[in-house]
Amino acid sequence: MKIATWNVNSVRARLDRLLAWLERAAPDVACLQEIKVTDEAFPREAIERAGYRAAVFGQKTYNGVAILSRREPDAVHRGLGDDPQARFLAAAFGKLSVLCAYVPNGQMVGSDKWAYKLDWLAQLRAYLEKNHKPSGQVVLCGDLNIAPDDLDVAEPEVWADSVLCHPEGRAALESVVEWGLVDVVRKHHPDGGVYSWWDYRQLAFPKNRGLRLDHILATEPLASRSTEAAVDRAERKGASPSDHAPVVAAFDARL
């Protein structure tokens, strides 16, 4: 079973690349963030022709998340707590729960958006406590907008005080992980140096000045069955890429 996460930065602008990637990578489940489209305008037909069901929680202009899957989900849950923005979607496939999250960026440390980011992560922890057990099969995927460690940053000194690396943000994410999740990419790449986002500016990708912001976190029963996990750097190359590359993990399990 392959589970993937990808911040596509507009599903309509990226549709051709998304369809080609689905065919090439063939994930069983793909969590998408920043689809930047309403439910009504989501390109459902093209996704279904490619062989995927689509659970969508969209929003005009900003945010928006979707879970694409080979199998029809048994249940879908939209939204996190009282958050008015489309940043969270959960789908159940039998005993497996897939959570797709687009954590707020936070813009600037100390801003209103920064407070919103920290609160959002606290609500995510509360959601896990209320709805799941660490002994169950849960995978949390998404653009979590935090590099957990300096190992996940090409230039840690440049980003040290940013919303992507600030100790308060890292602690808020650590609280989510501490509930009972394993960083599946870290498990397979303990030395770091693996990035999933590169700024569009300043030739950041060719210089590999990236950060690992996109994550696949799984409860122990699932993480123990992960056989590999990697960033699909090829998707950051070529014409009109997203600024994020997909992250894909394989598990010795069936969807």
Place this chain on the structure above:
DNA sequence: ATGGTTGCTTAGCAA
């Protein structure tokens, strides 16, 4: 060297 990318929506915001 006072810039720099992209997407959405059309001048300004968000990332």
